[in-house]
């Protein structure tokens with residue numbers, strides 16, 4: 534037998550073998566925080582995950598069992614890349630009811646919206662194309678755009694969402710430099726990480742600019758159904774205002790369970806076709822079992838029936854966090870006032886670096902995400918993303934008290 538040379542991993546220059554894309558990949562700073570949060574008594578405002586208290590355990594257990602026992606030939610098999618026909622019909626009907634006329638040919642089921650963001654980025658962007666994102670924006674969305682080697686530029690945001698004047702100015706400048714803007718990525722409802730909602734008039738103006746400067750809008754809307762106040766809830770989706778300009782994404786993660794990894798993209802037919810082709814290369818199809826369960830959860834009315842409870846559940850937590858901030862941080866910090874979703878963005882005194890402060894906060898037993906990682910231009914060092922989704926109202930009050938004491942002590946030292 535010929536002896537093969539015994540090489541170890543240290544003998545191979547893997548870096549040299551990596552693609553340019555892999556060499557430029559960035560870790561998701563929020564996921565990196567997870568091991569730090571393992572302490573059982575930690576009050577965590579860090580992860581933007583839904584509360585396990587909202588999962589319908591019994592119903593999903595029965596639906597899973599039924600999907601395998603009664604429908605296992607489909608649920609346990611490969612399936613069409615776009616998704617199961619009946620589920621595509623349900624989603625198309627839901628999108629139509631929300632004002633975006635849709636057929637199954639517009640829809641692709643994805644393994645979480647995160648996959649939808651990745652696929653949309655792949656089909657739209659060439660290296661160096663410009664993608665405009667809100668300041669701040671969702672880290673996972675920016676990673677997907679970055680992985681397609683897009684050049685990310687930030688658009689200012691205020692309490693009514695993206696500042697359209699800033700967007701217009703950037704579009705003008707970029708067009709005078711002959712730079713191609715392919716897309717604007719926006720989370721118009723109860724944004725992650727800021728909690729703000731894009732005002733109705735700004736939605737119209739954004740569409741006008743998409744027409745004028747010929748770009749597509751990626752509308753990422755996983756929190757659409759988690760609104761706290763009916764009057765603010767039904768802002769027309771961008772996709773309903775102008776379906777031909779919008780790639781719309783939403784998800785079952787926040788209203789059912791993220792473990793199911795089930796979401797969808799609604800796009801113009803040709804774009805949906807290309808996303809389907811990109812998905813073929815990514816995973817052939819999303820889990821048939823998850824699709825079967827979600828199909829029953831939707832068609833039986835389970836998802837719809839539980840929404841009022843889910844809205845009340847998160848509204849109470851949001852209220853508790855806003856009250857605690859008012860009681861502990863009024864006059865020293867500013868914060869957004871969301872009308873839905875999971876997040877509040879706090880801006881503390883200039884000069885305080887919230888990332889630097891985090892280890893001492895964790896020692897005190899409270900965690901948050903430092904805001905800077907949400908800003909593609911690396912500003913926002915004095916901001917904090919707080920998720921109110923995980924902790925009970927009592928723990929929220931306690932945790933905000935601890936965090937604000939830490940901030941006051943830091944300010945006194947500065």
Ligand SMILES: Cc1ncc(COP(=O)(O)O)c(C=O)c1O
Pocket residue numbers: 581644645646647648671673674720725753755783784785786791795796
């Ligand atoms: C704005 C936004 N988009 C997409 C996602 C990804 O969701 P999914 O679980 O459907 O992949 C999240 C998850 O937190 C999010 O906040």
